[in-house]
Amino acid sequence: MPSPVLDTPALSSVDPAAPILLFDSGVGGLTVLGELRKVLPQAPVIYAADMAGLPYGTKTEAQVTARVAGLLGRMTERFAPRLVCIACNTASTIALGMVREVLEVPVVGTVPAIKPAAAMTRSGVIGLLGTQATIRQAYVDRLEQEFAGDKRLLRYGGPGLVEAAEAKLRGEPVDPAAIARAAEALRAMPGCEDIDTVVLACTHFPLLEEELAQAFGPGVRFVHGAEGIARRIAQLTDGQDFARQIPDRALFTGPGEFPGAYGAALARYGLPEGGRF
Numbered sequence: 001m002p003s004p005v006l007d008t009p010a011l012s013s014v015d016p017a018a019p020i021l022l023f024d025s026g027v028g029g030l031t032v033l034g035e036l037r038k039v040l041p042q043a044p045v046i047y048a049a050d051m052a053g054l055p056y057g058t059k060t061e062a063q064v065t066a067r068v069a070g071l072l073g074r075m076t077e078r079f080a081p082r083l084v085c086i087a088c089n090t091a092s093t094i095a096l097g098m099v100r101e102v103l104e105v106p107v108v109g110t111v112p113a114i115k116p117a118a119a120m121t122r123s124g125v126i127g128l129l130g131t132q133a134t135i136r137q138a139y140v141d142r143l144e145q146e147f148a149g150d151k152r153l154l155r156y157g158g159p160g161l162v163e164a165a166e167a168k169l170r171g172e173p174v175d176p177a178a179i180a181r182a183a184e185a186l187r188a189m190p191g192c193e194d195i196d197t198v199v200l201a202c203t204h205f206p207l208l209e210e211e212l213a214q215a216f217g218p219g220v221r222f223v224h225g226a227e228g229i230a231r232r233i234a235q236l237t238d239g240q241d242f243a244r245q246i247p248d249r250a251l252f253t254g255p256g257e258f259p260g261a262y263g264a265a266l267a268r269y270g271l272p273e274g275g276r277f
Contacts, residue, residue, distance in 0.1 A: 014082040016243035019044040020233065021081035023072060025056045026162065027169045027262060028204030029087030030269050032110070035230035037270060040237065044244040046079055047271055052254030055162045056090040057131025057202075064133065068095040071253070073102045075277060081105060082240065085233060089130060089201050093137040106236055112140055112201035113225045115147040120223060125152045125194040127186040127220075129212075130201030132157030140201075154189045158182040158205075165204035170261040174211055183215035200224040249273035 020036070022029050026049050033047060050071060056064050068091045072084060085108045086092045086099065092109030100107050112134065117126045126148060134140065135155040144153050160178030168174050186192055198220055200206050206224045213222065250271040252258040259266050259274035266274065 014240055015080070016241040017044060017245045018080055018082040019046045019248075020237070021046050021048060021072075021075060021079060021084045022087050023048045023050070023068075023075070023084065023091075024086075024088045024203060025050050025091065026054045026166055026204065027265070028162070028165060028202060028207065029085075030169070030265070031203050031206045031224070031226045032085065032087040032229050033269050033271075035226040036233060039230050039234045040242070042242045042244065043237070044242065044246075045248045045270075046075075046081065047248070047250040047266075047269075048075060048252075048277060049250065050253045051256075051258070054166070054254075055131065056088065057133045057157065057162065059133065061094050061133070064091060065095040065098050069098045069102050071277075072099055076103050076105060078277075083108065083233060083236060085229065086110070087203050087229065089203065090134045093134055093139045108229060108232055108236065110203070110225045110229050112143060113199050113223045113228075114140070114143040114153065116228075117197045117199045117223045118148040118151050120221060121151060121197040123194040123196045124150070125154065125191050125196065127192075127195045127198040128153055128155045128201050129158050129161065129182055129186070129198060129205055130155065131162065132159070134201055152191050152194075154186055154192060154195065156182060156185045156189075158185075158202075161208060162202065162204045164211075165207040168207055169265040171264065172261075174208065176211075179208065179211045179215045182212065196220055198222050247273045249275060251275050251277040253277060 053067050083106045096109040135157045164174045164178045250266050
């Protein structure tokens with residue numbers, strides 16, 4: 001089920017070779033790319049991972065806003081995308097307004113999938129796993145009031161989950177302590193015994209759904225927004241022509257050789273090319 005998606009109207013005419021720019025603090029946005037491939041396999045894509053800024057969840061709102069707006073401003077000028085997707089809950093709930101002020105292309109953001117979770121739950125008790133920055137945002141408060149006002153929403157900012165997801169994409173072991181902490185923290189909250197739905201409010205977290213499902217046990221369902229984001233991008237680009245003139249690629253900030261250990265995972269998502277931005 002889709003999460004609420006933030007967007008602007010599509011352009012009426014674009015260069016067929018103009019890419020869709022997917023942006024995240026790391027590799028979590030690949031979960032969105034996987035769904036996008038299903039609905040727009042012909043669309044050229046640039047995937048941008050701000051590894052130098054990872055993780056966003058421990059930064060202040062001012063730091064996230066300045067960093068995201070600055071990076072996307074430069075990337076939009078350089079690559080002339082037809083649409084930008086901020087495939088990051090933290091960046092979207094904090095910086096989307098500023099990004100829309102500095103960019104002149106359609107922008108799609110994503111926020112926690114509270115609305116579909118409220119429709120799914122039978123017990124009325126929903127867990128929400130996000131970053132520390134995401135769970136404290138007023139936007140999340142508004143989503144809860146609008147869509148889950150008659151439910152109980154238990155929030156937890158899961159330390160170590162982003163790093164665990166990144167490790168999994170590199171082919172490294174997932175830290176079981178990070179998974180256990182997340183499940184135990186929600187299970188320790190008042191009313192926790194009735195949790196039957198958990199919102200994965202970070203695009204990294206669906207990469208850990210198997211591990212989280214084992215930790216939470218049977219009877220708990222998980223919901224995130226990747227499918228809905230992909231559908232919204234398809235709607236905004238409906239009727240546009242696509243022409244992939246160069247291979248899709250992944251771009252990274254930060255030190256080190258990229259794609260490096262991420263190469264195999266990126267190739268699975270159709271990103272054989274890598275580099276820096």
